Amino acid sequence: MTDFHHRLRQLRTARKLTQTRMAELLEVSPRVSTRWDNGDATPQFGTVVRIANILDVSLDELAGRKEAVPGAVIHYPELHRLYNKVDQLSDEDQKALTIVLDSLVKRSAAGKAMAVN
Numbered sequence: 001m002t003d004f005h006h007r008l009r010q011l012r013t014a015r016k017l018t019q020t021r022m023a024e025l026l027e028v029s030p031r032v033s034t035r036w037d038n039g040d041a042t043p044q045f046g047t048v049v050r051i052a053n054i055l056d057v058s059l060d061e062l063a064g065r066k067e068a069v070p071g072a073v074i075h076y077p078e079l080h081r082l083y084n085k086v087d088q089l090s091d092e093d094q095k096a097l098t099i100v101l102d103s104l105v106k107r108s109a110a111g112k113a114m115a116v117n
Helices: 004-014 019-026 030-038 045-055 059-063 077-083 091-116
Strands: none
Touching (some): 004 030, 045 059
C-alpha cells in the first residue's frame, strides 16, 4: 500500500490541482496542504473524506488500497478543451457552470422521456 502523502500528491497532480488550489478548496492554509503532500502531517478523517470528494475518488483509492478509476472521458473536443480549464474559474463561476450543466442534462432527459411516450 502506498503512503498516503504519495497517493495524495499523485491524485492531486493527475487532476491538475496545485497545492494552493487544494488548500483553497479545503479551506485550509497552503502550508497545511504542503505538509500533507510532503508527509509531514496527516489530515483528520473528516478532511480525508473531503479530499476524496474533491479528487472524485473513493477512500480506498485515496488510501492506495485500490487503483484509482480513470475519470470520465469527454469525446467532444471543444468541450474537453473547456473542461480542462474549469479549475481555473473562481468557485462562484464553477457553481454557476454547475447549475447551467445540470439544467441542460435535465432538459435533455425530459426531452428523451417525452419522445418515448
